[in-house]
Amino acid sequence: MASLPNVVLRGCTYHFRRSIPVDIRDRLGRRELITSLRTSDFRTAKLAACRLYVASENLFVDVRTTPMLTDIQLAALVQDFYSRIIEQDDVARRAGRMISPDARRVRANYFATVATNTRDALACNRLDEAGFLTESTLTNVGIMPSALTPTDLAQAKQAILRAGVDVAEALKARYEGDFNFEPNDKLLKLQLTKLEADHPAPTASCTPVPKTPIGTVPCSSSKRFLSIVGEAFRVSQSPSDKS
Secondary structure (H helix, E strand, O other): OOOOOOEEEEOOEEEEEEEOOHHHHHHHOOOEEEEEOOOOOHHHHHHHHHHHHHHHHHHHHHHHHOOOOOHHHHHHHHHHHHHHHHHHHHHHHHOOOOOOHHHHHHHHHHHHHHHHHHHHHHHOOOHHHHHHHHHHHHHHOOOOHHHOOHHHHHHHHHHHHHHHHHHHHHHHHHHOOOOOOOOOOHHHHHHHHHHHHHOOOOOOOOOOOOOOOOOOOOOOOOOOOOOOHHHHHHHHOOOOOOO
């Protein structure tokens, strides 16, 4: 009996089996497609296998052409990054430590430099400068970096760089006495609008919505400016301020 491509006989039943291309295995979470054709008839199996081959080919095309990260997912990603940094500043300030005028100016100037450098990284497309923070933030929101295509991962890095500008600008504004800074990045605005719609400000007759616990911002040991934002901030909040 002639053999059929992508068809194997197990016992008395034919099965369709096709290897998944290497470049999309991570996104599909498997190495091959296997399913029973539910027949022991050679001709029926042949027709069913042809249909499944075409269907699997369409699946591969869709996976390659459809972005894994939606705008909502990217918005949640940058909001997680933004809110964790700002929350750290709030926690440190609630500790009640005084900040000298000289230390305040040093910090404001530092974050102004961070904002400038971040814009430069965006302009020059140095996306890997946000690599560590992007991967750790993706993991924090439940997205495995290894499951993303290179294009999706690059998109996530770009989003974090863009949010990094607003993070630095917000911290600079705080050390200049402005606590009403509004982010300019459209993804941050999208998520903030969604959060306000989902969780309106509490009134006297309703129960306040609890905040999601905020984790510590992960830092790398490299000297890339975005990677050291969290570390620089923690150092700047030490009890012994240096002007």
